[in-house]
Amino acid sequence: MTFDFLTLEHVKDLVQNYGYGVIFLGIMLENAGIPIPGETITLVGGFLAGSGELKYPFVLGAAVSGAIIGDSAGYWLGRWGGMNLVESVAKIFKIEAEEVVKAREKFTANSDRAVFFGRFIALLRIFAGPMAGLTGMPYRRFLFFNALGAISWGTIMTALAYFTGSFIPLDKLIDWVLRFGIFALIALIVWVCVVRLQKTLAQGMDLEK
Numbered sequence: 001m002t003f004d005f006l007t008l009e010h011v012k013d014l015v016q017n018y019g020y021g022v023i024f025l026g027i028m029l030e031n032a033g034i035p036i037p038g039e040t041i042t043l044v045g046g047f048l049a050g051s052g053e054l055k056y057p058f059v060l061g062a063a064v065s066g067a068i069i070g071d072s073a074g075y076w077l078g079r080w081g082g083m084n085l086v087e088s089v090a091k092i093f094k095i096e097a098e099e100v101v102k103a104r105e106k107f108t109a110n111s112d113r114a115v116f117f118g119r120f121i122a123l124l125r126i127f128a129g130p131m132a133g134l135t136g137m138p139y140r141r142f143l144f145f146n147a148l149g150a151i152s153w154g155t156i157m158t159a160l161a162y163f164t165g166s167f168i169p170l171d172k173l174i175d176w177v178l179r180f181g182i183f184a185l186i187a188l189i190v191w192v193c194v195v196r197l198q199k200t201l202a203q204g205m206d207l208e209k
Helices: 008-018 020-032 038-050 056-092 097-109 111-120 122-134 139-164 170-208
Strands: none
Touching: 008 020, 008 038, 008 170, 020 038, 020 056, 020 122, 038 056, 038 139, 038 170, 056 122, 056 139, 097 122, 111 122, 111 139, 122 139, 139 170
């Protein structure tokens, strides 16, 4: 569940008007456990950086720092509040208790991987921090995988929109990412690399002529 009133146009307007602060705050809130469309916000930031409206390093920095701080807040929420608090927060946003239990089971199976790869799965991205605190994962260990995942996720998301925004419509790119997740990201990154390599080789051949 996400905030349905936050359409792509609304997100784009917010980022255009308020810049990096919206990216930071949106990603931070999502990773703290509030189901805001973090992927959409990050992709919009990368897209606007690609069009020259924002600076890519600042977009990346806002996304990564927001993700790390938000997940840390979620960690302490779970650590201090326990399962009852996590379930209560989930109810506010109409997330079923069964989904929370499934998220906890997925997390407990392998906490390190859950924190890292949870970045690329919407439900786990929201619950990874609280679940880490809830299950007593040491904070230093959590912070390491949290930061590693945030850097990887933020870099892939922003770079993806930055490099593909000129020839893939933003709404289609977001739809692909939301539908297929990390597999779509990998496929698109490979495609972009191949296209850029072909252009580089073609330019090299033209220079030789």
